[in-house]
Each structure stands twice: as C-alpha cells, then as structure tokens.
Amino acid sequence: MAPHHEAAALLARSHRLGSDPRNTNYAGGNASAKGTDTDPVTGGEVELMWVKGSGGDLGTLTEDGLAVLRLDRLRALVDVYPGVAREDEMVAAFDYCLHGRGGAAPSIDTAMHGLVDAVHVDHLHPDSGIAIACAADGERLTAECFGDRVVWVPWRRPGFQLGLDIAAVKAANPQAVGCVLGGHGITAWGSTAEECESNSLYIIHTAETFLAERGKAEPFGPVIEGYAALGSTERRERAAVLAPVIRSLASRDRPQTGHFTDSGVVLDFLASAEHPRIAALGTSCPDHFLRTKVRPLVLDLPPSAPLEETVARLEELHIAYREEYAAYYQRHAEPGSPAMRGADPAIVLIPGVGMFSFGKDKQTARVAGEFYVNAINVMRGAEAVSSYAPIEESEKFRIEYWALEEAKLQRLPKPKPLATRVALVTGAGSGIGRAIAHRLVAEGACVVVADLNTESAEKVAEELGGADRAVAVTVDVTSEEQIAAAFRTAVLAFGGVDLVVNNAGISLSKPLLETTAKDWDLQHDIMARGSFLVSKQAAQVMIAQKLGGDIVYIASKNAVFAGPHNIAYSASKANQAHQVRLLAAELGEHGIRVNGINPDGVVRGSGIFAGGWGAQRAATYGIEEDKLGAFYAQRTLLKQEVLPEHVANAVLAFTGGDLTHTTGLHIPVDAGVAAAFLR
Template sequence: MASATHPEVAALLARSHRLGSDPRNTNYAGGNASAKGTATDPVTGGDTELMWVKGSGGDLGTLTEDGLAVLRLDRLRALRDVYPGVEREDEMVAAFDYCLHGKGGAAPSIDTAMHGLVDAAHVDHLHPDSGIALACAADGEALTKECYGDRVAWVPWRRPGFQLGLDIAAIKESAPQAVGVVLGGHGITAWGATAEECERNALWMIRTAETFLAERGKAEPFGPLRPGYTPLDADRRRERAAQLAPLIRGLASQDRPQVGHFDDSDAVLDFLARTEHPRLAALGTSCPDHFLRTKVRPLVLDLPPDAEPDAVTARLRQLHTAYREEYAAYYRRHATPSSPAMRGADPAIVLVPGVGMFSFGKDKQTARVAGEFYLNAVNVMRGAEAVSAYSPIEEAEKFRIEYWELEEAKLRRMPKPKPLATRVALVTGAGSGIGKAIAHRLAAEGACVLVADVDAANAAAVAEELGGPDKAVAVTVDVTDEQQIAAAFRTAALAFGGVDLVVNNAGISISKPLLETSAQDWDRQHAIMARGSFLVSREAARVMTEQGLGGDIVYIASKNAVFAGPNNIAYSATKADQAHQVRLLAAELGAHAIRVNGVNPDGVVRGSGIFAGGWGAQRAATYGIEEDKLGEFYAQRTLLKREVLPEHVANAVFALTGGELTHTTGLHVPVDAGVAAAFLR
C-alpha cells in the first residue's frame, strides 16, 4: 500500500505547479523548488529532518512526487565540514548520494546545496525573464538595489554549485530583512518560512522587476526599425519559411540529425526588424538554462527579407560554414584535457529577418523548447537594454557551463534514442486501416508523423492518438491534387523542419471484371494510386534533396502487383505501376542517399479501410464466400495459414526504415503469409 503524501510535499508540488505553469516565472525545466520538514525514520522510529527538492532534469509545471530528490538535512548540512573548496566543488554532487533518505527519489541536481544550506523551510530558485534582465544588466547590482531596496540582495555570477549555496546562505544569515537574491547572470532565489510565504516572495520579486523595467525602461531598447527589414506578410513569410526549412534543417544536422521548429511570433519578428539585433545576437544568451539549449549564440542571416532566394541559400551556406569554424575555435579556446569532447558545431537557433526563428533539437519538444528559451533570451535582452546594457557572462564561463562534466553526466543518464528518433514521416491514407497502423508504429519508434488523409476528421483523430503536435500533425490531402500535396509538405517543413520518410499508402480498390470496368473506374484507380504515389514521391524527393540528409520512400503495393487474379484489372494494374515506380525511383534517387522500397501485402481484411468500403463484399462475392469469412479464407490459402493484419504491414515498413537495412533499396517485401504464386522471381 502506497504511503500518503507528506503535507509539505503536497504543498511543494502545488506551489511548483502554480509557478511553473506561468512562463513569466520560469522557463520549461528551469529552476527548482524545495521544502523542508520532519518525517519518521523507518529505521529508528524517530523523527528526522528531510528536504524534498526538484530533481535533476525535472520541470516545475509538471513535477510529480517521483521527480523529487529526498535528502536528510543533518547529513546534507554536515557536508560543510568536508567541503574541499571551490576548485573541487564538483565532487560535492557525488556526496549528495550519501545524504539521500531511503531510495532518495530523483537524482539530486547541482542546485541542491542552494536549497539545503539556506536556513529557510521553503526555497524557490527561478529563471524569470524580468529577474534575468536585472541579472544580465551591465550595472545589475545597482539596479537590483534601486528596484528592491534592501529586501533583495545581489550575488555576483558564480557557477551553480556548493559554493553558491554557501554564499546565499551567508546572505540570508547576515540580512534577515531579505526575502531573496538576484544571482548575477543567472536568475533569482526567494525563500520563506511557509510554502505560501515563499511563493509570495518569489512572485513579488518577479512582478516588481517587471514593473521596474516597464516604468524605468526606454521605449525602443532594440533601437529603431531597420530600413528594409520589415517582416513579410503572414502568407509570404510562411511560404518563405517552408522553402527555407529543409535547407536550414540540413545545415543544422551536419553533426547529427535534428528535428526543427519554426516561430514567427511578433516578439521574434520585431527583434529581427530592429537595428540592434545583430549586436545583441552576437553577444549570445546568458542564463545557463538558455545557452545549454540554444548554444552560446545563434546563426543570424544578414540579408533583408526581400533578398533573392538563391542569394539567401548561398549566404546561409556561407554563414553555416563560418559558424562551425567559429564554434570549433570557441571550443579550442577554452577546452582543457579533461573537457568532454565537442558535441557538435551546428547552430541550434537560426534567425532569418522578416521570416522568423528556426530552432532545432533531438525531438520536436526539444526543438520547440530551444526556441522558447531563445525567446526568453530576447526578453532578457529587451529588459536589460531598456534600463542599462545587456552584459551576459563571459565566454569562458559559458564554456564552463556548456562543457561541464556534471552536464555531461546528465546527458549520459538520458535514455537511448528510439530507432526513428529525429526522423519525420509523412504517411498517406493514415486516417484508417494500414496507414493508421503504420503511423502508430513509426510514432512508437520515435518518428514525428504527418498524418495525411483525405478525411480530415480521421486524420485529426489519429494525430491526437499519437500524442498531439509535438508528435504528430494532421494534414488533409487528396493525393490527386498537386497543390494539396505541396501544402502537406509545407506543413511538414513548418512543423518539423522537413521530411525524411514517406509512405505511399493512400488508395482505393475497384474490383470488377474487365467488361464491367469503365474508363472512369480505370482513371480514378490510377489517379489515386499510380499518379498519386508519383506526385507524393516527387515532392518528397524535392524536400529530401534540399535537406541533403537522404531519406526513405516506401510504397504499400500489393501481392496483386505480381499475381494475376480474376475481376481485378484496374486495381492490380495500378499496383503493378506502383511496384515499378519503386524500381525506377530506387535507381534514380540512390545518388541522393534516398532509398525506395515496397511492401506487398495481401488479404488485409480486419481494420482495412478499403475492405470496409465495399472491396471486401466484392472480393467475397468473387470467391463465393460470406464477407465475414474473407480474412479466414485468405489465411487458409497461404503457406503459413495466418491472417495478415495492418500491424504486420506496419512492421515491414519499420523493418525497411528502422536502421538495420541501411544498404537496401529497390526491394519488395511480401507480407502475405506466403502466397507461392506471388513469389518474386
């Protein structure tokens, strides 16, 4: 039986959720909160003082009890006596493990000392834009005094760790009137005797800073509008972004594949339209939480919004080369023999004036959050420039954070990526049947999925099942319509940065004898499956070639592509067309590292949209059996005597694209439980 939640833990979680749900208070996964209290020691039966604090990598807004580290205060405070000094303070993180209570919960973060050493029952450490603006202003100490008086103290920049905890504890002891501190280059910390008092003090600090910046600050902290840099109108802006996204994603994925996110919010566009944006962007971000996700500075296109596309492409390539060289030089300037290896020199943030911001990460959420963090940095720059000058921490200190062994250890604790992580898949006919099963399998293996279907409601339902916009996006696509196909790929570019994996699955089936098959039947069958697959593959090849990352195109063909059956001329002929497209495109696109393969299912009755739409009744009539016996009939005519389900087709798609068959192209995989007449030869 699970033990009841301690009252202090319940209060801590509620406070964390309130603070973390408002982006004005802290960024995603930024900051931490703690509570101290007394609980029964199960070994002695006596009372023991404990501290519950958000563990490493957690998020305040969604924090659960499992995300808390639980430590004994007597042991944590006793670490003062063995502290070896600031040069060896990283050793203290390992010592936290010896302070854990019971199983200890989540891994303690580097900020644990800040919470444990400060003599207050409740402590909140947050990264509000307003507080960081003061922390990153050139005269931040004086501004903190002006803003708060003696109720908030200033702590000069110090990398998070045990010494920072000692520094804050000393301030709390020497300044009993203080309710918190501004941490230079970092954020704020507030405390209180109760959860309510601590939250009240934190919010007072944040809102007071907001008011101070608004009332004290100048009107245009980023300078006047730069001539020629007015944002494009919404339609042109998003069209240009969709054109650029595959190129930029390809550039940002030279070291390792990345998923993209696009942001053209007013705050981003206004920043890029102002005269001071090149200077400020070059200074980079400051708060450790920011640049750990955004890198120390972004790549900024230095051309106006109306520049010719070819010129923009060429300039982005030049700037990317320069960025990589500069980042490698930054690493060499500061790396020591004990530094972790350079993780990659590609930008995480790319800014295009008049268009918006492209951000990148190992998955959609990481890419989106990187963009949110850079927007936080823009807000910080605005506040600091409004009352002073933006002055982030020195480059050497940024390097000490970015290549901190403790951060490297956090990365090592992360789970191994799924096989299709970073890959963006577009599946046609994914609103039901085989396509739906494929979409589910690809998403389960880590891919971001564009759920494409002519039925908008079905597509939306499947996208929601897959986890919503960070996992899947629905697009309404009639594959006979070139404009709708192009629009689907533009959506993919804006949502995820491009496309890596396309499954041609959309189809219908018209089952009639030759003499009953009209020209309209023939044309409709071929328009959807032969022509539709061609159009989708052509658009996919354009995007994949622009990205330069290779890719996969998979055709869901059929056993009927090679097997001649009765009363099936239109369907089987178009499946043969698709099967040969696989061969033709494999031969043509291999030079771009784009692999093209096919899957030949047979007899997929249960869960099939085609069979449910009348095809099943037609085929049952052809074979002289009841429709509900069709799956069993198909199974009995196979070598394995097994019924084929949509999930089996999805398994084959994953087998072709999941990373094991890297040297396979032009292949057709039968998924028919064994139909000898359809053996490829």
C-alpha cells in the same frame, strides 16, 4: 500513500509557478520544502528536505520527481567541503544524504535549497529577473528596484559554493525575501509555501513593473528598412522553402529535428537595428545557452533577397559559424574537457521570416526555440534600462562542457532507431496507414498523419501523443496543391521530411466489362498518379536536405498476381511497383532509397475493405464478408492472416537502419502466396 504535507504544499506551489512562463521556463528552476517526519528505522523524528530532482519540470512535477534528503547529513557536508576547486565532488556526496530510496536524482542546486535557512525555497528563471541579472549594472538596478528586500549575488556557477553564498546572504540580511543571482536568475524563500510563492511573485512582478516603467521605448533600436516581417502567408511559404536547407546545415554533425517560430517577439527583434550586435553576445542564463548554444546563426540579408542568394549566404555563414564554434572550443578546452559535441547551430534566425530551432527530438527543438524567445525578452529588458552584459564566454564554456553536464548527457537512454526522422504517411487515418504511423512514432520518429478524412487524421495524431510527435493534415492525393500544403506543414512542424510512405488508396473490384473509364481513372488517379505526386514532392524536400531519405510504397501482391475481377486496382498497383524501381534508379545518387511492400489482403481495420471492397471480394469468392480474412489466410503457405501491424513491421525493416544498402526491393507481406513470388 499521500505525500508529506510540506511536500504536498511544495508540489502545489510548483505547479502554480511552473504553469506561467513569466515565472520560469520549461524544466527551468527548482523548488524545495523542509519538514519533520518519522524515521522508520529509529522511530524518532528526522528533518527532511524535498526538492525538485534533476531534469524535472516545475509545472508538471510529481512526487516521484522529488529528491528526498536528510538535512542533518546535508548540512554536515559543510564540514567536509573541499573548496571551490573541488566543489563538483559534492554532487556525488548528495547520494549519501538521501532518505530511504531518495526519490529522484538530486540536482546541482540541492545545496542552495538545503543550506538556506528557510522552510521553503524557490529558484526560478523569470525573464524579468534575468534581465536585471544580465544588465551591465545589475547590482545597482537590483537596489533601485527592490531596496533592501532583495539582495544582489554576483555570478557564480551553480554548485555548493553558490549555496553557501546565498545562505550567507540570507543570514546577513534578515529583512530580505530573496536575491538576484548575477547572470542567472532569482531565489526566494519563506517560512510557508504561501509566503515563499508570494515572495517569488513579488520579485518577478516588481521587476516587470520596473522594466516597463523605467525602460526606453525602443531598446533594440529602430526598425531597419526592408527588414520588417513579411505577410503571414508569404512568410510561411518562404520558411517552408528554407526549412529543409536550414535543417541540412543544422544536421552536418548529426541529424536534428526542427521547429519553426514566427512569433511577434522574434520578428520584431530581427527587424531592429541592434539585433546583429545583441544576438552576437549570445544568451546568458545557463538554462538558456545549454539549449540554444552560446549564440545563434543570424542571416544578414533582408527577406526580399532572392532565394538563391539567401541559400548561398546561409551556406557561407554556416561555414563561418562552425569555424567560430571550433575556435571557441579550442580557446577554453582543457586536457580533461569532454570532446566537442558538434559545431552546428541550434538556433537560426531569418529576418522577416522567423526562427528555426533544432534538437534531438521535436520537444527539444521546440523548447530550444522557447528558450531563445526568453533570451530575447531578457535582452530587451536589460537594454531597456541598461545594456545587456551576459556572463563571460569562458564561464559559458565551463558550464557547456562541465563534467557534470557531460555525465548527465551520458546517462540519457540510447536513441531509438528512427530518432530525429520525420515521416509523412498517406492514408494514415485507418488500417495499414494508422498501424505504420503508430510503429514509426514508437521507434522515435515524428509523423505527419495525412488522410482525406480530417477527423480520422486528427484522431490518429492525438493517439500518437500530440504535436511533439504527430500532426494531422487533410490530403487528397490527386491534388498537387494539397500535397504541397501537406509537405509545407511537415517542414514547418518538424524541420523537414525523411521518410514517406505511399499508402493512400481505394479499390474498385469489378470485372473488365463492368469497369468504366471513370473507375479506371479514379483508381489510377489516387494510387498511380497520387503516389507519383507525393514522391515528387518528397524528393524535392529530401534533395534540399542532403540527408538522404526513404520512400516506401505500399503496393500489393496484386502487383504481380493476376486475379479475376480486379483490373483497375491491380493495374494501378503494378504501376506503383514499377515506380519503386524507376525512382530507386533515379534518386540513389541523393542517398534516397525507394522500396516497396506487397501485402496480401489486409482486412482487419481496413478503410478500403470496410468501404465496400470487402463485400465485393467476398462475392467474387462466394463467401461471407466476415470470413474474408480467414479465407485469405487459408490460401497462404503459412495459413496466417495478414494484419496492419505486419505491414508496419516491414516498413520499419526498410527504414530502421539495418537495410542501409537496399533500394529498389519489394518485400512480400502475404504469409506466402506462391503465385505472387517475385521473380
């Protein structure tokens, strides 16, 4: 069924506004439309409002993301409103105003949209509008910028009273097209979707022009000597070294996924003389600080500082940050306040290098970074024409530890077993590696898809959902340089690495007398040497993170089973099998668990078997190649073929949280090969 024409116009407008970051940030703001429809109960007309529900995003809003309410009931809430002290009670009352099933859950801004006397209403968080809203003399600047077409509304926490305030402002100012909400954002209205959108864009673009024309040239002050950005290559290399260390700091209370940004906006801000003062003031717009925390952790050393000094200073600053955050909580917490959610920073700023942002998953971490970029833009605009003056710390606390915000957090689904974990899987472009990558992402992990075949790696990364879930890297595991580059990509994409699967391999099936030294070296370079190099790089990152970790070797039943015509392959698998035991013994003190999986021949989807190994093994056993999987199955105790998904299941068994005290173990995934039983 097609949406009501006003709802359809609302969706189209939302998509246009939400697709441009100058208008609003991800999941920020909301929009509404009012119209008349037929009441299916009475057959008469009923006035309705469609408004973006809680937690949605304007740019990708669908009809399912709209809350649908009856306007007569929503407006009647004014008569039972108990006042500011109890305004939170009105959120529950919105549920009694829903029309039919009501669609999405109504947001805290529902009253603003319902009480303002306009068919269409937009509430947005553009950088230019917030810059004026967060300027020390924002009310005067609003008048200078817009005359009487846009009205100033002093800061008030979002809620029913703010809706009443804006409705009163509109009624008292018939010439106005919208308002600037102090410390918050903008609201615009119109009698049609087109007029409302035009008014929103008028406010945004007029504010942009005002800031550009009236603003001073260096709102953040001159560049500090020695704090300019490093060159691109040096900058990213230093960021890759620091990333695991910084992630360990941001994960003291609970593990976090990371994101790195070295955009010009961030680097220019961190090179400026005023950045320490301004960053300490914290972000202002509620949409910003709910994602970035009230302020970032800022390193107070130049990028030329020795690495050891930088790491030590970050540790000191982190201790101070945690103490300051706990003091902030204690200053403002009341008996009924939610418990402190954690004292680690969500944003860490490194002059000359960039910004690290953190969250419960990659998208949350990325969006936190995007919001801090918005905050920098706001600070620049405010400082250009006035001075940046965010809302009071006590007001920030009231929002951060708002009972309604806590209730929203409690409604979130339980994290998946591998949430926040970052995995790197070699040979992930096909077969077992691809199946493992899919299973890890399905269980909440982010995955670096490493493969010698670039096209295959990119295809799998795309299958997994793109950059917020997976990235592709081209890796020849015989190359230390390519392995190091892959881990640099991993830590810059996701903050670090927690789980490594050594799966890359080839197989040369030849009798002893036909196996050349070149065959032997190639087989061992890829599997024995390659897994050693990958594990060494993984251990370096994991030790720096101080979060433990998992290294899993995809060995083989051939590591213990002696079969004919397989000397190079089986010997290299035996080498891998003993690496598991050796590394488990060495890395246990760091909380790093090392385990192995011994599959039988996995034919279906296998790049190795398709590349000639299948034909060789089939010839050895005197069968047709397409019967090889069934042949392997019949020689097992369970008479079942081993598939890539079965190996992936074993990887999850090791890493999903149940086998927390297991290391140095090999799990057979061979449907029962008695000759390969472990002893």
